Amino acid sequence: MNEATPQNGIPESKSCFVGIFGRPNVGKSSLMNALVGEKVAIVSEKPQTTRTKITGVLTRGATQFVFLDTPGLHRRKSKLSDYMNQQVTESVADVDVAVLVTEAMGEIREAEKTLLESFEKLHMPVILVLNKVDALEKKDDLIVKIADMSSRYEFGHVIPASAKTGENVPLLLEKLEEYACEGPHFFPDDAMTDQPERVIVAEIIREKLLRNLSQEIPHGTAVVVDSMKERENGEITDIQAVIYCERASHKGMIIGKGGAMLKKIATQARQDAEDFLGIHMNLQCWVKVKDDWRNHDVQIKNMGYR
Ligand SMILES: Nc1nc2c(ncn2[C@@H]2O[C@H](COP(=O)(O)OP(=O)(O)OP(=O)(O)O)[C@@H](O)[C@H]2O)c(=O)[nH]1
Ligand SMILES: [Mg+2]
CATH class of the missing domain: 3.30.300.20 (K homology (KH) domain)
Known part of the structure; x- marks a missing residue:
């Protein structure tokens, strides 16, 4: 268990379950790897790389973050697609806070609307991450996207970031800390993933x-x-x-x-x-x-x- 001891002498221990959601290929797994500081989930330029939920763990001070990287929500193509989408839906109910990852540019897509509807039903706190800012050509695109997304949901925070360069990843972690709850750590403090x-x-x-x-x-x-x-x-x-x-x-x-x-x-x-x-x-x-x-x-x- 954690060694951090606040001034009143009572050992403090917090955990924060974070679900990482979004449509395929927006950089969810890359973002989780950047948050954990190690490559625990595979990444490729092809959509539908992640097939099942992958756990990444990071313990910082008293707080243990447990990240659930999920498959990109997509249209049904096979029974495997059904399985992948089900992994997403199941995970939504299991977390303290959701990170909705989208690209810093481009229009909102169906999958993102579907995700926002499920967050709404659960009154889920959501941080919006506009990823791939390193690839942004026009700053205006980002401003338009933020305005559009923010009109659809009351996000806890809106963070333009880059999983590739690490820009604003520490800021995201800092904001996530706000959603941590008092409680035990579920993994050893040096764990990075639960995958065998x-x-x-x-x-x-x-x-x-x-x-x-x-x-x-x-x-x-x-x-x-x-x-x-x-x-x-x-x-x-x-x-x-x-x-x-x-x-x-x-x-x-x-x-x-x-x-x-x-x-x-x-x-x-x-x-x-x-x-x-x-x-x-x-x-x-x-x-x-x-x-x-x-x-x-x-x-x-x-x-x-x-
Ligand atoms: N330029 C840039 N590329 C990125 C960034 N983050 C991810 N990528 C690239 O985007 C592609 C998809 O990344 P993934 O992390 O596999 O995306 P994902 O959302 O997990 O994809 P699925 O698992 O298929 O849903 C890869 O080619 C990454 O290298 C970023 O911040 N900037
Ligand atoms: Mg992935």
């Missing part, structure tokens, strides 16, 4: 698939780490991972000519996973086809989306 190591490795592999392959293929992939065993000498961990895809033609592209693409993906994933987990690993990736898995409840569950 196997899930972290699988997610990092999925990030490399998203980053290296063209539009459609990575959206139909799922990664499962089948085994993770430390060798007796304790120096190397052997990991077997399976990449599931939807078609034989996709399998060919994931493997690449002479296995080059799979090798590239596995090497990039190994480097990131070794850095994050602080271990040396021997990572072997296999590719298997599971037709149309995104539309089968049982298979979605088998891929770890429960």
Whole structure:
């Protein structure tokens, strides 16, 4: 538990559950990583990168922040989409404060209107973050966007920020502190995430698939780490991972000519996973086809989306 002791001698301990919401690709996971100070959620330039809620933890002084990064709310495309959107709806009810992330420019979208409606129903305190200010070309766009969004909801705070450069991320944290409630810490003070190591490795592999392959293929992939065993000498961990895809033609592209693409993906994933987990690993990736898995409840569950 925390060591901060206020002047009256009674140990103080606070927690703050923060939900991070928004449509796909606005930078929710990037923002959570910037808040936590470590990359705990994968990020890619493709929408629908995050598939399930990911917890990031930051303990500062007496306060423990528990961030829930959620999938981008989007139109239904498959049973997997239903699962992802359900993760968003469920999370709304579980938090002390919501951060609605949108881009600093552009019009308000349907998904954002839907989110505002659910916040309204719960009288949820919401901080609006206008992300990607580093990419803003016209300052007027930001002013118009703030005016439009503010006419739709009474936000607790409105913060233009950049998850990429870190601009205003400390300010956001400071404002979030206002919503902390007295109570115990739910995670060890040095924790950064609650994801098991196997899930972290699988997610990092999925990030490399998203980053290296063209539009459609990575959206139909799922990664499962089948085994993770430390060798007796304790120096190397052997990991077997399976990449599931939807078609034989996709399998060919994931493997690449002479296995080059799979090798590239596995090497990039190994480097990131070794850095994050602080271990040396021997990572072997296999590719298997599971037709149309995104539309089968049982298979979605088998891929770890429960
Ligand atoms: N220029 C700029 N790009 C950003 C910023 N934040 C995120 N990005 C980029 O935006 C893209 C999407 O970022 P993510 O963090 O994966 O977005 P997300 O909202 O979690 O996306 P989903 O999980 O698909 O809903 C990536 O290419 C990021 O590098 C920012 O502050 N500035
Ligand atoms: Mg994300």
